[in-house]
Amino acid sequence: MRGVIGWQAPGPEAITRLEIDLAHTGLLAIDLQYACASPEHGFPGNERAFAPDTVRHWGDVVQGRVLPNVQRLLAWFRARHLPVVHTRVGSYLPSGRDLHARRRVSNLRHKDQPPFRCAFGDPVHAIVEEVAPLPGEPVVDKNASGAFVGSGIDFLLRGMELQTLVACGIATQACVQHTIRDAADLGYNVILVSDASFSSPGNDAEHERTLRTFGRSLGTVKSTAETLAALQAIEAAVLVR
Amino acid sequence: MSRRVTIPWQREHPYRYSVIEWELDLDRTALMVMDLQAEYVRPGHWLGQRLAETFPKQHAYYFERVEAQVLPNVLRLLSLFRLQGLPVILTRLGTMLPDASDVPPWSWRRANPRLLAQRGSEGYELLAELAPREDELVLDRPTFSPFNSSPIDQVLHNMGVENLVICGVRTELAPESTARNAGERGYSVFLVEDACATFDPAAHADTFGGLSWAVERSTDEVVGLMAA
Numbered sequence: 226m227r228g229v230i231g232w233q234a235p236g237p238e239a240i241t242r243l244e245i246d247l248a249h250t251g252l253l254a255i256d257l258q259y260a261c262a263s264p265e266h267g268f269p270g271n272e273r274a275f276a277p278d279t280v281r282h283w284g285d286v287v288q289g290r291v292l293p294n295v296q297r298l299l300a301w302f303r304a305r306h307l308p309v310v311h312t313r314v315g316s317y318l319p320s321g322r323d324l325h326a327r328r329r330v331s332n333l334r335h336k337d338q339p340p341f342r343c344a345f346g347d348p349v350h351a352i353v354e355e356v357a358p359l360p361g362e363p364v365v366d367k368n369a370s371g372a373f374v375g376s377g378i379d380f381l382l383r384g385m386e387l388q389t390l391v392a393c394g395i396a397t398q399a400c401v402q403h404t405i406r407d408a409a410d411l412g413y414n415v416i417l418v419s420d421a422s423f424s425s426p427g428n429d430a431e432h433e434r435t436l437r438t439f440g441r442s443l444g445t446v447k448s449t450a451e452t453l454a455a456l457q458a459i460e461a462a463v464l465v466r
Numbered sequence: 467m468s469r470r471v472t473i474p475w476q477r478e479h480p481y482r483y484s485v486i487e488w489e490l491d492l493d494r495t496a497l498m499v500m501d502l503q504a505e506y507v508r509p510g511h512w513l514g515q516r517l518a519e520t521f522p523k524q525h526a527y528y529f530e531r532v533e534a535q536v537l538p539n540v541l542r543l544l545s546l547f548r549l550q551g552l553p554v555i556l557t558r559l560g561t562m563l564p565d566a567s568d569v570p571p572w573s574w575r576r577a578n579p580r581l582l583a584q585r586g587s588e589g590y591e592l593l594a595e596l597a598p599r600e601d602e603l604v605l606d607r608p609t610f611s612p613f614n615s616s617p618i619d620q621v622l623h624n625m626g627v628e629n630l631v632i633c634g635v636r637t638e639l640a641p642e643s644t645a646r647n648a649g650e651r652g653y654s655v656f657l658v659e660d661a662c663a664t665f666d667p668a669a670h671a672d673t674f675g676g677l678s679w680a681v682e683r684s685t686d687e688v689v690g691l692m693a694a
Contacts, residue, residue: 232574236521236666237516237517237520237521237524237665237666238578238581238665240574240577240578243574243577245572246572249572325650325651325652326652327485327488327649327652327654330485331485369650369651370650370679371646371647371650373614374613374647374650374651388570388572388573389572398676398678399678402646403646403650403679406611406643406646407611407614407643407647409574410609410610410611410614410643411609411614411615412569412570412573412574412575413573414572414573414574431676434672434675434676435676437668437672438638438669438672438673438676441638441666441669442638442639443639444574
């Protein structure tokens with residue numbers, strides 16, 4: 226189910242159009258957990274006491290734009306029985322001893338509030354119900370921001386014969402960026418969905434910066450509408466033949 | 467030997483989760499010089515010629531910066547690390563097989579195979595002025611980050627290296643991906659702003675403007691820290 230889609234804007238090393246195969250395309254939903262993607266829980270929940278307006282604005286974007294767009298992507302992929310893979314971030318151990326030292330210290334830095342903790346098995350570690358995995362959809366757990374840093378995700382994606390990944394989730398500049406940088410580095414074709422992802426609270430500029438950096442030469446950046454239009458065009462062309 | 471120091475870590479950060487200062491052992495620091503191969507940093511090869519034809523302004527900016535800033539600063543860093551007997555790694559980026567056929571046919575990397583130099587080609591070699599020594603690791607790999615396709619992690623671990631000073635080309639690709647990968651694996655990483663270069667100054671600015679998991683330092687600052 227191959228077709229050519231627009232890729233990058235002209236540039237010194239840009240690939241302006243790329244042929245992809247819909248039959249080997251999957252959706253990658255990154256860290257849409259209560260700890261990262263809910264204004265009332267986890268990291269944003271902690272931030273709320275210190276920067277209520279920032280977190281309110283961020284929550285509006287996540288709940289008004291990101292989650293509905295992720296739902297649209299999920300519905301599209303699920304209707305066609307195309308793969309959907311979810312990732313979750315968190316320490317494997319409740320103590321956080323499995324995290325590298327600076328990450329562990331960073332989580333503990335607050336004198337005024339409980340330390341930020343997201344460990345495997347904690348309620349906040351779960352993916353938010355609006356975009357919860359369905360049975361049969363793999364969930365890859367990681368204790369680093371990038372999914373390719375010590376998880377079985379590459380093995381899994383190759384086993385599923387995936388070549389092109391449509392990436393969405395939180396936080397653009399951190400877990401999403403690290404995951405898709407490595408995915409692209411390992412050869413995967415990555416479409417970063419601009420309005421189905423967002424940065425952590427107070428970092429709107431970092432969301433934009435990541436979109437720019439990634440779209441220059443590592444992969445392509447498209448809105449949900451543009452992504453679905455491109456994939457649908459391939460589908461329609463194949464059906465017509 | 468051990469030289470423990472406590473240094474400021476993040477310059478500024480809106481996060482209250484930032485790490486403000488960090489203790490490290492300077493004697494456990496290695497220098498990583500990335501991809502200073504003829505194909506990527508001398509204008510006379512395929513990449514330079516293509517850039518001259520299609521994006522002449524960026525051609526002029528990039529090769530001028532490489533000569534005026536990157537090479538002199540890299541040589542200063544090499545002298546420092548060699549004088550102190552600390553590990554040096556020189557990486558080379560490229561494919562093993564002709565026409566990048568070691569890259570999957572469906573991958574974006576195959577759409578523009580000439581962007582990766584090929585092992586054995588004249589352009590693949592490191593610049594003569596780097597003059598790698600016998601005890602310096604010359605590391606070949608096909609991905610921007612050596613953590614994705616080379617034994618770098620266990621090599622650094624085996625050598626007792628905890629901190630990395632990264633420089634080379636091209637800023638937002640190999641140096642930034644490596645800095646982020648290393649930071650995620652617990653290394654303390656300095657990315658040297660005036661010893662890196664890329665085609666587009668906006669891309670260079672974005673790397674350093676959004677840098678996390680590693681910190682920005684200038685060559686002077688690294689020399690000042692390590693030589694003190």
